[in-house]
Amino acid sequence: MYITYEREDWRRLRAGISLPLTEGELNKLRGINENISLDEVEDIYLPLSRLLNLYVTGKQDMYNMTNSFFGSHIPKVPYMIGIAGSVAVGKSTTSRILQALLARWPGHPKVDLVTTDGFLYPNHILEQRGLMKRKGFPESYDIQRLIRFLADIKSGRPEVTAPVYSHLVYDILPDKIQVVHEPDIVIVEGLNILQTKGSGKRSMPRLFVSDFIDFSIYVDAEEKNITEWYIERFHKLCQTAFQDPKSYFHRYANLSPQQADRIARQIWTEINAVNLKKNILPTKVRAQLILEKGRNHSVYQIKCRKL
Numbered sequence: 001m002y003i004t005y006e007r008e009d010w011r012r013l014r015a016g017i018s019l020p021l022t023e024g025e026l027n028k029l030r031g032i033n034e035n036i037s038l039d040e041v042e043d044i045y046l047p048l049s050r051l052l053n054l055y056v057t058g059k060q061d062m063y064n065m066t067n068s069f070f071g072s073h074i075p076k077v078p079y080m081i082g083i084a085g086s087v088a089v090g091k092s093t094t095s096r097i098l099q100a101l102l103a104r105w106p107g108h109p110k111v112d113l114v115t116t117d118g119f120l121y122p123n124h125i126l127e128q129r130g131l132m133k134r135k136g137f138p139e140s141y142d143i144q145r146l147i148r149f150l151a152d153i154k155s156g157r158p159e160v161t162a163p164v165y166s167h168l169v170y171d172i173l174p175d176k177i178q179v180v181h182e183p184d185i186v187i188v189e190g191l192n193i194l195q196t197k198g199s200g201k202r203s204m205p206r207l208f209v210s211d212f213i214d215f216s217i218y219v220d221a222e223e224k225n226i227t228e229w230y231i232e233r234f235h236k237l238c239q240t241a242f243q244d245p246k247s248y249f250h251r252y253a254n255l256s257p258q259q260a261d262r263i264a265r266q267i268w269t270e271i272n273a274v275n276l277k278k279n280i281l282p283t284k285v286r287a288q289l290i291l292e293k294g295r296n297h298s299v300y301q302i303k304c305r306k307l
């Protein structure tokens with residue numbers, strides 16, 4: 001079902017890319033994640049952005065042909081890329097690198113990035129429903145609202161808005177929205193984008209998030225590595241974001257490294273690992289492309305769906 005490329009074969013696909021990264025651009029990418037190696041960007045993400053750019057152009061050509069066949073004018077509809085995978089596997093980093101790379105291809109497409117955490121229910125609703133320890137589980141999202149949002153984008157509406165989630169206050173920000181304005185490409189990132197908990201009552205036709213996605217990518221790694229990345233990120237947050245008195249986790253600001261380790265492991269085991277096994281990993285087979293990451297986040301294999 002998938003064609004498998006080992007890293008060495010995949011990186012050779014770079015040969016056909018006449019779009020080297022300039023020093024300034026490399027620095028900008030380094031700003032996205034100081035730990036990402038530039039070899040990784042050039043070997044893995046640059047060829048991937050080239051492939052995606054071909055798909056985007058192909059889809060645009062199809063729209064143009066359809067318009068000329070029917071003598072009609074279908075409004076420009078953005079191309080939608082979905083990035084799925086576990087908490088802490090590197091979805092945000094992958095999305096932001098692809099956003100930056102895709103914007104460099106000819107025509108300089110406008111690439112907007114949306115994360116599905118904006119569609120989590122606010123804490124007061126999660127509290128009422130006893131779901132505060134279930135953030136990220138299917139029932140913690142307002143999936144109908146997410147599907148409406150995607151349907152609005154895909155119907156060619158020039159401006160669509162999304163709610164905004166803050167990892168600092170650990171809640172939806174009631175007075176903030178994200179405006180998605182006439183994008184050429186939208187990257188939707190979230191652990192739930194390949195799930196099949198649809199919208200609508202049982203008796204109604206059901207739509208899934210993936211019905212609106214043109215190309216889906218699953219970022220995969222062994223659970224023991226993802227656990228380490230989660231714990232490392234938690235340690236970093238203890239020293240940075242949690243120091244802010246506005247942070248929901250400010251109580252963790254003065255933890256010893258051993259205490260931080262224990263708490264991170266506990267949150268991972270009780271919430272995120274359960275969600276990974278029960279609700280996220282089973283969706284991997286629905287992705288069109290799978291990035292297999294080894295230790296240090298380096299991608300050692302890429303699997304592409306044959307069709």
Ligand SMILES: Nc1ncnc2c1ncn2[C@@H]1O[C@H](COP(=O)(O)OP(=O)(O)O)[C@@H](O)[C@H]1O
Nearest residue numbers: 035036086087088089090091092093229233297
């Ligand atoms: N390609 C990468 N190279 C190095 N570190 C990475 C890479 N991708 C993610 N990370 C690190 O792993 C952790 C999780 O990444 P993040 O993108 O926040 O994950 P997610 O959005 O899936 O929760 C972060 O600490 C991030 O800095």
Ligand SMILES: CC(C)(COP(=O)(O)O)[C@@H](O)C(=O)NCCC(=O)O
Nearest residue numbers: 087115116117135136190191267271
């Ligand atoms: C907000 C998240 C559910 C991720 O959501 P996503 O952006 O993938 O929709 C996750 O980062 C989270 O907060 N999980 C709850 C347990 C924890 O604090 O890690």
